[in-house]
Each structure stands twice: as structure tokens, then as C-alpha cells.
Amino acid sequence: MTQDDGSAALPVRMRGVVALDGTGRRILDGIDASVPARGLLLVTGSGGAGKSALLQVLAAALPLRAGEIRMGGWTPAQAVRRRAVAAVFQHDALLAGFTVFENVLLPLMQGLGLPRRPAFLRAQVLLAQFGLIDEMHRPPRRLSEGQRRRALVARAMAVQPAVLLLDDVLAALDDPGRALMRRVLAPPGGRLATVVATATRAGDLRDLADAHLVLERGVPLRDAPAIEAR
Amino acid sequence: MALAGGPIAPLTPPGTLLRVVAERLGAAALFPIEVLGMTMRLVAGMARLMVTAPIPGGNRYFHRHLLARDLSAMVFGPVPIILPLALILGTGLALALAMLTGGVLTLHGSAGLIALMAIQQVAPFLASGLLAARGALPLAVDLADMARRRQIESLGLLGVDVVMMVATPRCLALVVAACAHAALAMVVSALSAALALTLMLDLPRSVWIAAFRWVVEPGMLTSVAAQMAVASTMAVALGVVDGLDPRRRDRLALSGVARSVMLKAALIVVIINMAFTLWRIDDLPILVLR
Numbered sequence: 312m313t314q315d316d317g318s319a320a321l322p323v324r325m326r327g328v329v330a331l332d333g334t335g336r337r338i339l340d341g342i343d344a345s346v347p348a349r350g351l352l353l354v355t356g357s358g359g360a361g362k363s364a365l366l367q368v369l370a371a372a373l374p375l376r377a378g379e380i381r382m383g384g385w386t387p388a389q390a391v392r393r394r395a396v397a398a399v400f401q402h403d404a405l406l407a408g409f410t411v412f413e414n415v416l417l418p419l420m421q422g423l424g425l426p427r428r429p430a431f432l433r434a435q436v437l438l439a440q441f442g443l444i445d446e447m448h449r450p451p452r453r454l455s456e457g458q459r460r461r462a463l464v465a466r467a468m469a470v471q472p473a474v475l476l477l478d479d480v481l482a483a484l485d486d487p488g489r490a491l492m493r494r495v496l497a498p499p500g501g502r503l504a505t506v507v508a509t510a511t512r513a514g515d516l517r518d519l520a521d522a523h524l525v526l527e528r529g530v531p532l533r534d535a536p537a538i539e540a541r
Numbered sequence: 542m543a544l545a546g547g548p549i550a551p552l553t554p555p556g557t558l559l560r561v562v563a564e565r566l567g568a569a570a571l572f573p574i575e576v577l578g579m580t581m582r583l584v585a586g587m588a589r590l591m592v593t594a595p596i597p598g599g600n601r602y603f604h605r606h607l608l609a610r611d612l613s614a615m616v617f618g619p620v621p622i623i624l625p626l627a628l629i630l631g632t633g634l635a636l637a638l639a640m641l642t643g644g645v646l647t648l649h650g651s652a653g654l655i656a657l658m659a660i661q662q663v664a665p666f667l668a669s670g671l672l673a674a675r676g677a678l679p680l681a682v683d684l685a686d687m688a689r690r691r692q693i694e695s696l697g698l699l700g701v702d703v704v705m706m707v708a709t710p711r712c713l714a715l716v717v718a719a720c721a722h723a724a725l726a727m728v729v730s731a732l733s734a735a736l737a738l739t740l741m742l743d744l745p746r747s748v749w750i751a752a753f754r755w756v757v758e759p760g761m762l763t764s765v766a767a768q769m770a771v772a773s774t775m776a777v778a779l780g781v782v783d784g785l786d787p788r789r790r791d792r793l794a795l796s797g798v799a800r801s802v803m804l805k806a807a808l809i810v811v812i813i814n815m816a817f818t819l820w821r822i823d824d825l826p827i828l829v830l831r
Contacts, residue, residue, distance in 0.1 A: 367691075367694075370694060370695075370698060372691065372694045394698075396698055397695075397698050397699055398694070398695050398698055400690070400691040400692075400694070401691075402689070402690040403690055403691060403692055403695050404687075404690050406692075406696075408606075408607065408610060409603075409606070416602075417603060417701055418699035418701055420603070421603060421701045422699045422700025422701050427602070466699070469699070470699050470700070472698075
């Protein structure tokens with residue numbers, strides 16, 4: 312069951328999830344999936360398969376038209392209200408007027424309300440973990456796309472969410488960046504959050520995943536390759 | 542041949558035509574509730590920012606940062622445009638009014654009318670229009686881009702109200718800058734008007750000094766400051782509301798946002814300035830009589 316402070320990872324369970332786009336077309340239809348707390352659910356599919364839409368539903372940014380989603384005992388809206396969910400969306404970006412460091416600092420001071428000193432310390436630790444300590448005082452425009460994606464994940468992880476939603480975060484990364492992100496998503500001591508990650512191909516995340524959902528035009532592919540138990 | 546199937550859906554969904562017409566005409570008045578609601582939020586946010594920003598160690602770090610950046614851009618950026626425009630308008634207006642009223646009004650009346658127009662009406666109009674365009678337009682485009690990228694949602698998940706965080710310092714900076722630029726435009730247009738009158742009409746210096754002194758009084762200055770504050774806040778509110786308009790998020794074109802905001806902001810600025818102008822126009826008969 313969930314922790315009261317929302318800081319512990321939560322299991323995610325989806326049953327018969329249906330979502331519509333602005334024109335009333337079904338973009339998700341009958342999605343069933345579940346992942347244990349601290350697990351990684353990998354969602355794959357081609358462009359337009361509904362991967363981003365699924366993350367938006369999980370982030371309560373898109374309404375659920377039918378079915379049920381539970382994050383521990385909470386609906387997505389309840390989990391969002393308790394600051395238990397963080398996300399990096401596909402076209403997400405850092406705030407242009409701030410440095411990379413300030414972008415990571417932002418949720419710590421504004422979101423969590425941490426005092427200046429501990430917030431600065433935690434932001435520096437996170438940036439070091441993501442290999443961005445040398446770039447921390449640069450504006451986002453001076454970073455490569457891969458570095459920006461890493462900074463976005465660092466920003467999302469700053470609030471220590473119970474559920475972390477990552478939309479295609481490996482796409483723009485080079486090989487060292489992918490290796491670094493793998494280490495962050497599968498740390499030696501185990502994950503602190505439940506992760507739902509999307510990718511066009513299973514690729515680098517396949518061996519880290521605890522569950523695998525393959526989508527095609529918003530519908531789960533029933534004969535999707537299973538994830539071997541690790 | 543009979544056509545099969547149910548009723549044919551209309552090509553234009555209900556309400557779309559009205560909205561398109563409204564946007565084309567810049568009819569901000571058709572969406573007053575959202576703009577007024579956002580104006581109230583901005584006023585509350587600015588009040589909170591002014592109270593908490595000076596507190597050292599408070600978590601207004603980002604607001605202070607943005608306020609400093611916006612103030613710098615708003616106060617110093619438009620100076621090269623405001624100065625020549627105020628100079629040209631002050632001189633042109635003085636000459637035009639002097640010629641029009643020369644045969645009708647007394648020397649004092651003409652000078653008073655010119656002072657009234659140059660200082661009270663034209664300068665605030667110029668400053669608020671220019672600042673609204675400079676403040677509201679980029680804000681609306683930035684917010685529309687952030688909405689398209691879902692930055693607002695992702696930061697909202699982290700507990701950051703990015704809309705108010707970005708818009709509140711911009712609004713406060715705009716109010717301060719608008720007041721400063723109105724004062725600058727008033728001084729420049731008054732001086733240029735006085736110079737033009739002295740050179741062209743051989744008006745005694747004492748006449749226009751008396752007229753300008755009469756026009757610049759605390760009540761008028763308060764009214765101009767209020768005009769600047771209302772116009773700036775409503776222009777920013779409009780920029781926020783229009784930038785975040787969910788009805789066009791999926792088919793977003795940033796140029797369309799800019800055009801729509803420009804038209805609506807211009808309309809709002811004109812309406813507010815006209816209202817204040819008409820409020821102050823009561824001074825005119827007194828001046829003419831004098």
C-alpha cells in the first residue's frame with residue numbers, strides 16, 4: 312500500500328484504459344498493464360501508437376474516458392495532487408531564462424519549498440549523478456540535445472517522485488548518455504520510483520523492464536514479446 | 542442518386558465562425574471573464590511578490606531573478622523608440638492644435654489645450670501601447686510554445702505554477718516600466734510642444750509654463766499611473782489567457798497567437814486609454830475658459 316508522504320514508489324495498475332483525443336477519436340483503447348512498486352514498465356510502439364497519450368493519462372493531463380488506473384490506492388489525479396508523479400514529456404524543454412542548475416533547483420525551491428542551502432546541495436548532487444556538473448551554469452541553449460534530456464530527467468527526479476514517467480528519453484542520447492541513463496534507471500541499490508518509460512524500440516531498456524506493453528494504434532498488441540524474469 | 546447515411550455534419554462547428562470573427566476583429570471584449578479573472582490573479586500575485594520579494598532567504602529566488610531581467614528589458618529596451626516618437630508627436634500635435642485653435646481660443650486657452658493633449662493624453666497612450674506590445678506579445682508566444690511542449694504540465698507536476706511564476710514578474714515589470722515611460726514621454730512631448738510653440742507662434746514663455754504647471758498636478762499623475770497599471774495588467778492577462786487558449790493547442794501556430802494577441806491587446810489598450818482620457822477631459826473647458 313502507499314506511503315502517507317507519497318515519497319515511496321507506488322505500484323501502477325491499468326485496467327481497460329480508454330482515452331479520446333480532441334476530436335473524439337479513441338487514442339487508447341482497452342489498455343491493461345501493471346508494474347510493481349520500483350519496477351519499470353516499458354511501453355513501445357511506432358509513432359502514433361499512443362505511447363505519449365498513455366503517459367499523459369497517467370499524469371492526469373488527459374482525461375480517462377473508461378477503465379481504471381491506480382497508483383497504489385490513488386487515481387492519477389490524486390497522485391498528482393500529492394506530488395507523487397513527475398514526468399518528462401516528449402517535446403519537454405528546460406526553461407530558457409535559467410541555467411541548467413536553476414532549472415533543477417526550481418522544483419526543489421518552488422515545488423517542495425526547500426530552503427536555499429539543502430536545495431542547492433541536492434541540485435548539485437543530481438547534476439553530478441547525470442554527468443552535468445561541468446555544464447550546470449550554462450543556459451539550456453548551450454547544451455546538446457542529449458544533455459538537455461538528461462537535465463530534464465534530473466529535474467523530474469529532484470522531487471523524488473513515487474512514479475516517474477519518461478517519454479522517449481533515450482531517443483536523443485549518444486552511447487555514453489544511454490549508458491549513464493541506464494545506470495540512473497537501474498541503480499545498484501534499486502530504484503526509488505516506479506518508472507513508466509516509452510520508446511519506439513525496446514532496445515536499451517528491454518533488459519531493465521519488469522513489464523512490457525506494446526501498443527499499435529492505441530491498442531495493446533496481445534502477442535507482444537514477454538519480458539523474461541530477472 | 543440518393544445519398545446514404547445519417548445527417549451531414551456541418552463543415553464549421555457551431556461557435557467557430559463567431560470566434561474567428563472575434564479574433565480577426567480583436568474583440569477581446571467577447572472573452573471578458575477569463576481576462577478579468579487572470580487580471581485578478583495577477584494583481585494578487587504582484588501584491589504578494591512586492592511584499593515577499595525583499596525578504597532575504599525567502600523562496601522568491603526565481604521571482605526576483607525574473608523580475609530583475611524583465612525590469613531591465615522593459616525599462617531600458619523601449620527608450621530608443623519612446624524618445625523620438627514622443628518628440629515627433631509632441632511637436633506635431635502642438636503645431637496642429639495651435640493652427641486649429643489659433644483663431645478661436647485665447648492664447649492661454651490654446652496653450653492649455655496643447656499642454657493637456659501633449660502631457661495628459663498622448664504620452665500615456667504612447668507608453669502603454671508600446672509597453673503592452675513589448676510585454677504581452679512575447680509572453681503569449683512563450684506560453685503557447687510551453688503549452689505545446691507540455692512544459693506547463695510537467696512543471697505543474699513538480700509543484701511549479703509556471704504561468705504565474707513567469708507572468709507575475711513580467712506584469713509588475715510592465716507596470717513599473719509603463720509608468721517610467723509615460724513620465725519620460727510626458728516630459729519629452731511637453732518640452733517639444735513648448736519649443737514648437739515658442740519658435741513657431743512666438744508664444745511668451747510665461748504662458749506655456751503656466752499651462753504646463755497647471756496640467757501637471759498630483760491628481761493627474763495618479764490618474765496616469767492608474768491608467769498605466771490597468772492597461773499593463775490587462776494586456777498581460779490577455780497575453781496569458783490567449784497564449785494558453787486550449788481550443789487551439791493542437792493546431793497551434795505561434796504567428797497566429799502573436800497576431801491574435803496583438804489585435805486584442807491593442808483593443809484593450811485603446812479602450813482603457815480612451816476611458817481614462819474621457820475621464821480627464823473634464824479639465825478642458827476650465828483650461829479654455831482660463
